Amino acid sequence: KPLEGPVQNQIQFPFGYGLHLENYSASSGHYPQVPHEAVPSQLNNQYVADYHSACYSIPVQSVMTPSVGPSMLNTQQSQQLYSGAPHPVESAGGPTQGAISSASHLHTSVPQSYSALSSHYSSLTSSSVASQGFPLSSGHYAMPTVSSAVYPNLSYPSMSIGSPYGQVFTSQSLPAVGQFEETNAFPGQSSTVPRTLPHQVPLGYNSTSWSTSDFQSAQDNFSRNHTGSQAKASSQINTGIVLSCHCLKQIFVLFLYLFLAIDSSSTTSSASPVINNYDALEGGGYPETNSATSSPAPTPQTSRAPKPFGYGYPTLQPGYQNTTPSTSAMQPSNPGHHSGFQQYPQQYPGVNQLSSTLGGLSLQHSQQPESLRPVNLTQDRNILPVSPVLAPVPNLNSDLRKLNCSPDSFRCTLTNIPQTQALLNKAKLPLGLLLHPFRDLTQLPVITSSTIVRCRSCRTYINPFVAFIDQRRWKCNLCYRVNDVPEEFMYNPLTRSYGEPHKRPEVQNSTVEFIASSDYMLRPPQPAVYLFVLDVSYNAVEAGYLTIVCQSLLENLDKLPGDSRTRIGFITFDSTVQFYNLQEGLSQPQMLIVSDIDDVFLPTPDSLLVNLHESKELIKDLLNALPNMFTNTRETHSALGPALQAAFKLMSPTGGRISVFQSQLPSLGAGLLHSREDPNQRSSTKVVQHLGPATDFYKKLALDCSGQQTAVDLFLLSSQYSDLASLACMSKYSAGCIYYYPSFHHSHNPAQSEKLQKDLKRYLTRKIGFEAVMRIRCTKGLSIHTFHGNLFVRSTDLLSLANVNPDAGFAVQMSIEESLTDTSLVCFQTALLYTSSKGERRIRVHTLCLPVVTSLADVYAGADVQAAVCLLANMAVDRSVSSSLSDARDALVNAVVDSLSAYISTASNLQQSTLIAPNSLKLFPLYILALLKQKAFRTGTSTRLDDRIYAMCQIKSQPLVHLMKMIHPNLYRIDRLTNEGTIHVNDRVVPQPPLQKLSAEKLTREGAFLMDCGSIFYIWIGKSCDNSFIKDVLGYPNYASVPQKLTQLPELDTVSSERARSFISWLRDSRPLSPVLQVIKDESPAKTDFFQHLVEDRTEAAFSYYEFLLHIQQQICK
């Protein structure tokens, strides 16, 4: 019986591939597959310190000096970032009062020994499998002897149960036993494909044939008859349209053929559509393209299946699935009654004992959650906490909370998900996720396993929040399908025991990384390829960035992530494009000039990108010579477009990373731009124009690059307007990153050149993932509709990231398509599939679990104000580009007005006239005001267009922690650092001064203040600052002798210097980009840089915080 599976697969595969054989050109010869040994995953231990570990409180008193000004701004109520129905009054019966500490222990005590049960189960499952009509699955998940029959030619020998995979923490190296070697991937691949097709295995590198890959392992065949669109939550809505479209299609394709003969390829593809390869790669489950019209999938076991009591796993029974709980009069915790129960929890004193059946059902712990405490904003002036704001913890039981994903990687704007879209509309808060998926992690479980366990219907990776129905089956927490547990998964490598699938690392950690098998490859993993495109026109040489870049590269050449296949190349350009032949064997680098910029070509395609290790000497020679080669240039033109076209041609066979250094407006060839900025309009309060790109050249180029797995990173070092709005497109859509150094000059502007040096060091040495795709899945009922970040949305939910870097953040907006009535938990899973610089295909999976609530008060209680503000900022950037800046500003104000007025109308017992916010949202108006005063959105203050655009780019691509510092910097007083509340990090004592309000009233002339703006630290010194501070910390005798441009604190041997430096270096260590320090004296012209961040103060063009509150209040009352 089990052997039937493979046999059927052999029949099915040829059909699947038959259509596309001609596309597979086997050019794998390009890629010498060098064997690797076990490779320890390399991670930069950036986040060493537990950033938020020290909480302490020092009361801060402030004087209330409100200068009441009448609000002038006349915002339009119709401007809303997120649309919603008018907010009716929620008739919730007061704040929910829960007294249940849900002490459910999901996996704590297993009462019976598994070994005793295992025989019982094996018989039981096999029979159930047969009755469910899953013959293929049983074949695949048979005993190990059978599975080795499925993989006959595997070159890794040990498939025994004893060593199918090893769990590794990053500090260790992978155990050699039972590990997939990447080099064996393709032999392995050919073995999974039936022998009838041994040579058609798509080693195809032919870049245009991306659409031809169906590397599904045997079990995926089974899911082919699932409806293709079922995986997407949104498909339910569209089914009608889709089906009708397909009926139409059947009819009209013929017509089109006969009469119009338009675009024959397109009609063919709609008649027999080409497989969407990316889907096959990561999503994987739906290779059969005509599935939408085929019969629906076999009904999965309904989620309402009664609790399998007979199986004897009571503690494994999770409460968050939709099983009907056991019939017991003692169970008020029945999810079905959960809303009623929440309101009268005190009546069930014995509920603690029952809470194990509650599972993830969330209930309040205290009388009234702290986050719901009403705060009168106009009266409470000290709303800013003294320590950095922490992410709210989802209201889950302690077990799930422990397992949940770290908020640094994955955050939701609402930690209590509203049950219906109507409730979400009432709350007037945006629903979305903030992601930092490729963050540097110090501890990451890496899993090497021959089978990666995923849900068969929605392709979700197994995660801590799935439910094990019994030992052999698990229920997907996203689509509720019941899946089999593969035999291999029964063995736990950590405990070396058999029969404990729920103790596996995948099920114990919400952030894991899998080493992927060849099923997850479209082509052999690419090598690390780096191409540097350098501007050498007069402007660039004058600014002198070349020396810094070449020096940084020379220093970090050995630290570039990569393996023995790493390749590197250089292109320079002014009005012509210069290539450098670095082929091994030459005595010195050879420059090849192409002056035909209208039709740029590669002079010697093979020797321009060379192996880093073989040609290292030549590369070093070139880097040493490059800064001096163009010193006497008189060429002022810049042919950026042609240089980029050449770079694209050079990179397209492999993919990789292009780093572009540009110093002015491109003025020649394709993609030339004209100056669009009118300096007189810089401080205009009316219309800000030219926020969008001027040409689609860079966008097209980026999409071409993205298709060839190439990312373009832009370093713009310019002194005048360079139309960043257009240039940024090349990075935005190719998943690159953007760095901007306004008025860069190597000697006149030391702060910028220091920043460039530091950025480059990080840029060159940080982890990198190539040919990446990311998919975000969420529980059925939720759907993702808008994506933010540097990425290209390739198909509905698949994000194509040519490169992924640890500093990239993403955001998505969601809506609730179907109400979540039959579930009490929702989960989100991000899967990032990438090729590491060592040529390993890896999948990093994060899973976040959040409770569902039914009352509006709970929604407010769970609001994550920082995440909401960051998401709103992303939405506002989109709005200002697509509509106008003033629209975006109005929408931001309305976001506060709407949510607060919705809250006030909820809490009926509150006075309508006062401005009340729940504690969870008390910082909302402050953050929005800060956002309105941010460079990206401010009006009335002189802002260069490029600065504004760069701020917008950063909002879109920075992860939440960095973005928050950009929006609302942290201000500390550092002239009186004490030992109070210090924390110890790596044998260093780090003082923890309290956070100060961003207001000039907090600054005193006697003090010195540190402002942490994320990428830059300002130290402001008051005029009559204590001389001992200046002497002990800055190393100057008095205030007058402190120079204007001081960018470093000297290492003095005094207590206060020690404290200040350890505090600053502690702040620096908590982020990847080492920020530049700038000491600002009170009378220096740089003062404005510092004071513009004091967002609570009034400026000529903008409200103070108090005025803003009054404005909001007025809007609410209207």
Place this chain on the structure above:
Amino acid sequence: MESVVFIFSLIDCCALIFLSVYFIITLSDLECDYINARSCCSKLNKWVVPELIGHTIVTVLMLISLHWFIFLLNLPVATWNIYRFIMVPSGNMGVFDPTEIHNRGQLKSHMKEAMIKLGFHLLCFFMYLYSMILALIND
């Protein structure tokens, strides 16, 4: 003469109907992940101008031949086509932009628009057919 006008309109209308169907099919392909956003948009953008021209010709023809009712019926749609074409931001790759089509429900609104146009053209088709027959009989 009148019959010639309507025969031409009928043919033009047929072409527009097929074009609408083609739009719907391609968009639904994108919705189902059969093609990627890039190829979908480049396919569709190719046909935006022909559609615009085709429809404008009929509208102008109706104006010239003084069929006021049909002209007024066609005018809003023709204006919308032209407006949509003109209002494309300079950085976009046409009416259908692959980088934005998946955002903010654009795909759905494009789909809706194509559906409405299909319905409109079908209506026009029968109207032209009727008018043509009427004109032929009168001749």
